[in-house]
Amino acid sequence: MKIKNQLPLARLIGKIDNDFNISESDWIPRVAAWTIDALSQMQILPMEKKRRKLEVSDRIARFPCTINATELRVFDKNGCEIQELNNVNSCGCSKSNKTTSQEIAVIDDTNKTGVNFMRVGTVTANGGNRNFVLDGNNIELNFDTDEIEVETYETATYFDEYYQCEVPYIYDNGLLLEALAWYVLFKYLSRGSKHTVYSLSSNSPITNPYIQWNTLRPKAMAAVKIAINSSNDGWNNFFYNSTFLPRG
Numbered sequence: 001m002k003i004k005n006q007l008p009l010a011r012l013i014g015k016i017d018n019d020f021n022i023s024e025s026d027w028i029p030r031v032a033a034w035t036i037d038a039l040s041q042m043q044i045l046p047m048e049k050k051r052r053k054l055e056v057s058d059r060i061a062r063f064p065c066t067i068n069a070t071e072l073r074v075f076d077k078n079g080c081e082i083q084e085l086n087n088v089n090s091c092g093c094s095k096s097n098k099t100t101s102q103e104i105a106v107i108d109d110t111n112k113t114g115v116n117f118m119r120v121g122t123v124t125a126n127g128g129n130r131n132f133v134l135d136g137n138n139i140e141l142n143f144d145t146d147e148i149e150v151e152t153y154e155t156a157t158y159f160d161e162y163y164q165c166e167v168p169y170i171y172d173n174g175l176l177l178e179a180l181a182w183y184v185l186f187k188y189l190s191r192g193s194k195h196t197v198y199s200l201s202s203n204s205p206i207t208n209p210y211i212q213w214n215t216l217r218p219k220a221m222a223a224v225k226i227a228i229n230s231s232n233d234g235w236n237n238f239f240y241n242s243t244f245l246p247r248g
Contacts, residue, residue: 003235005227007170007177009035009160016181020198027188032167036155038183038213039168042221044176044228046156046169046238053149054139061139061148068152074132074139075149082141082148085131156238171235175223179216185209 013031016022039045047068054061074082133140139150157166170176186209189200202208205215228235 003169005172005231005235007172009167009170010162012170012177012180012184015177016184019181020185020195022185022188022195024193027184027193029163030187031184032163032165034184034187035170035180036168037187038180038217039170042179042217042224044171044221044224046235047153048156048238049151050154051149051151053147055147056141056145059141059144061141061150063137063139063150065137065154067134067137068154069134071153072134073151075151076130076145077147077149079149082130082132085133085142169238171224171228173220173224173227175216175220179213179220182209182212182216186213 009032012035013028016027016031036045049071052063054063072084074084076082130141130143132142139148141148156169158169159165160167170180185195185198186200189195189198189209198207198209200208200210205211
């Protein structure tokens, strides 16, 4: 998907390399994951609706990443939605498993006159007999099947040809670029790596990347939200929740 004002991951990595002159290179493959963490903390992580097919084994389907439980929908292989089992009462019965009744016309051949008449019969069915329970990243079913489909909001990513992996969408903003660079340096040092200038134990905000990150984070967050809310370049489609861009 092509959108305007997109910051390439290579630009962020280039800035970090140029500004901080890190002697090692093993931090580079971790930048995408660290960027997702930082954007999530700032509540500006682009999200999109995705639908996956999952294999089911012993009535359990394992989701490959963290599930956004508030937006989760589960379907069987025929496209019928499966309801989550909730509101369980003390008897272990789900209050949502309501029965439905349907009136149908049937032949009444019990009379002795030799003439059949129509009468109304009632068929009662339990509409909630197929459910799922969410246990971490596992979707546990109460019926047998070999696959299900899951629809939820996940981190919006695209395939980067240079890095040959999925990377997050990043809004092109100067404050955000600066904040992300300091966050990556903070995460790099958090792994026990050393730098000749910067340190997490430094009392100076100039040389402590953690202090720099926390100073720039709210500023970058506000700047990006203002920019996206005031533009019509496609970015607002990534943000659907009430904490960012309420939808009608």
